[in-house]
Amino acid sequence: MLRRPGWDYLAAWDAQKRWVDEIIAGQRGDTVILTDHPPVYTVGRNGSETDVLRRVQEDGTRIPIIPTDRGGQVTYHGPGQLVAYVLCNLAPNGFEVKGHVARLEQTLLTLLGDLGLTPRRDEYGPGIWVGDAKIGALGVRIKRGVTYHGLSLNHDPALAHFAGIVPCGQMGGQVTSLRKEGVELERAALERRFLQAFKEAFQTDLDEPAPE
Numbered sequence: 001m002l003r004r005p006g007w008d009y010l011a012a013w014d015a016q017k018r019w020v021d022e023i024i025a026g027q028r029g030d031t032v033i034l035t036d037h038p039p040v041y042t043v044g045r046n047g048s049e050t051d052v053l054r055r056v057q058e059d060g061t062r063i064p065i066i067p068t069d070r071g072g073q074v075t076y077h078g079p080g081q082l083v084a085y086v087l088c089n090l091a092p093n094g095f096e097v098k099g100h101v102a103r104l105e106q107t108l109l110t111l112l113g114d115l116g117l118t119p120r121r122d123e124y125g126p127g128i129w130v131g132d133a134k135i136g137a138l139g140v141r142i143k144r145g146v147t148y149h150g151l152s153l154n155h156d157p158a159l160a161h162f163a164g165i166v167p168c169g170q171m172g173g174q175v176t177s178l179r180k181e182g183v184e185l186e187r188a189a190l191e192r193r194f195l196q197a198f199k200e201a202f203q204t205d206l207d208e209p210a211p212e
Contacts, residue, residue, distance in 0.1 A: 033087075040063060047073030053164055061161075075139070076164070079158075081154055084107075084150045085148060105128060109121070119136075
């Protein structure tokens with residue numbers, strides 16, 4: 001388990017691709033990274049830059065747009081999110097792709113339930129909602145049986161930045177966060193709770209987050 005706060009999105013993506021190749025070559029074990037990013041809109045393989053409606057925000061901030069190779073459509077990443085990248089060799093763990101995505105969702109369901117919320121899946125696609133608002137997004141990529149990318153959970157991001165996009169292809173889709181739902185929790189405590197929920201969902205042992 002690695003921890004990389006404030007990681008540049010392109011640097012994180014490049015590192016994941018490099019580490020996936022190392023896992024395929026048997027030079028690295030499965031790896032989970034906890035991070036967040038400077039503000040960025042990312043466009044998944046099923047998305048389009050036309051879903052970015054307003055790149056320049058009301059405060060004058062110009063948010064970059066990065067096409068990426070993960071599944072899904074357009075989403076926002078920024079400070080105040082918990083982003084977890086899961087690099088996992090599926091075959092030795094007896095997993096398949098749908099099961100891997102389900103475990104990622106279950107991690108968030110368990111975590112949010114333990115925090116007193118009532119989260120749910122939605123038949124529209126991967127992700128986790130509280131009421132009618134999305135709080136957790138998922139997007140993965142598989143290379144030769146090894147997963148990368150992962151999930152993001154809205155802890156306390158600038159929700160106004162989501163107004164600049166069609167989030168995950170849902171025009172007018174609502175987005176929420178732990179803070180908006182009344183959950184007050186420090187980042188370190190959230191990471192510890194996430195780690196425990198992840199261990200339960202994936203039936204694995206992980207160390208506490210540490211820098212590499």
